[in-house]
Amino acid sequence: MIGRLNHVAIAVPDLEAAAEQYRTALGAKVGAPQEEPDHGVTVVFIELPNTKIELLHPLGEESPIKGFLEKNPAGGIHHVCYEVDDIHAARDRLQDAGARVLGSGEPKIGAHGKPVLFLHPKDFNGCLVELEQV
Numbered sequence: 001m002i003g004r005l006n007h008v009a010i011a012v013p014d015l016e017a018a019a020e021q022y023r024t025a026l027g028a029k030v031g032a033p034q035e036e037p038d039h040g041v042t043v044v045f046i047e048l049p050n051t052k053i054e055l056l057h058p059l060g061e062e063s064p065i066k067g068f069l070e071k072n073p074a075g076g077i078h079h080v081c082y083e084v085d086d087i088h089a090a091r092d093r094l095q096d097a098g099a100r101v102l103g104s105g106e107p108k109i110g111a112h113g114k115p116v117l118f119l120h121p122k123d124f125n126g127c128l129v130e131l132e133q134v
Helices: 015-024 064-071 087-096
Strands: 005-011 034-036 041-047 052-058 076-084 115-119 128-133
Touching: 005 064, 005 128, 015 041, 015 052, 052 064, 064 076, 076 087, 087 115, 087 128
Parallel strands: 005 052, 076 128
Antiparallel strands: 005 076, 034 041, 041 052, 115 128
């Protein structure tokens, strides 16, 4: 059911500094900051030959990343994102298997302009999983 690894998301306390570190120290292609108010984050994508890194920073007081950074002040891996062909079929199959979809269960539009869902980390070995329809 799942396809390629789309990205690994890292919550960072200083988005500009993290982006600059990837740009200068690692020589990576770094995108521009992009606000995603529906998700409460500002993101920067790091382009790699085989996948992406998504740097996440809180946007607003209700940001889920704010709480993550309070528990992990230096930042850290927040989630992994896998591609799926049909997000509704994937959701239904996962729910039938006992997995919990976060939020209302309906996909939202993500940073790439495509439908996304998040799966409860307790159902996936402590890892928050994002699914993105391709």
